[in-house]
């Protein structure tokens with residue numbers, strides 16, 4: 001399936017529906033099979049669906065045209081066995097808008113993850129990353145909008161962290177990613 005269109009057309013939302021559908025259909029083929037998946041980590045279908053919050057946190061941003069605009073392209077492959085059982089998946093990404101990391105136009109934001117980390121969802125996270133509490137202190141992510149109408153960055157951070165958990169990222173792996181984000185914010189100063 002090729003999902004294409006101008007910004008705001010609905011590519012991201014409808015891609016999510018396609019993936020959720022394929023995961024559901026793939027899961028039906030294995031409903032009676034026993035799962036040996038550890039508790040915190042989700043099933044394969046859950047993991048595939050949960051790639052979205054993570055990709056959106058790191059690759060989507062508010063633009064003047066779309067509050068959740070994907071700033072990269074992706075090629076998603078779902079693998080099925082001969083019996084129709086979902087067997088895996090992979091995602092290629094390309095053309096991430098890197099300039100947004102250091103500069104935002106009026107009415108826009110940097111990538112969601114910066115604001116999620118600063119949201120105070122985990123009260124100790126900012127301390128661990130040596131970040132102060134004031135987003136405005138960090139030039140790289142405070143040149144234009146700081147919030148999005150109708151979006152709670154604290155809640156979104158919870159959704160991102162849950163997605164990492166379901167996909168099987170451990171605490172150290174998550175912290176390493178957050179450290180990279182914080183490192184960029186520190187570099188801007």
Ligand SMILES: Nc1ncnc2c1ncn2[C@@H]1O[C@H](COP(=O)(O)OP(=O)(O)OP(=O)(O)O)[C@@H](O)[C@H]1O
Nearest residue numbers: 005006007008009010011012013014066068069070
């Ligand atoms: N199927 C849908 N049902 C309801 N609302 C939708 C649907 N598709 C899109 N929208 C609305 O349109 C907005 C923009 O959609 P979406 O983010 O999917 O666009 P896009 O084509 O991926 O844009 P971009 O290229 O900027 O990433 C969504 O936030 C949502 O409000």
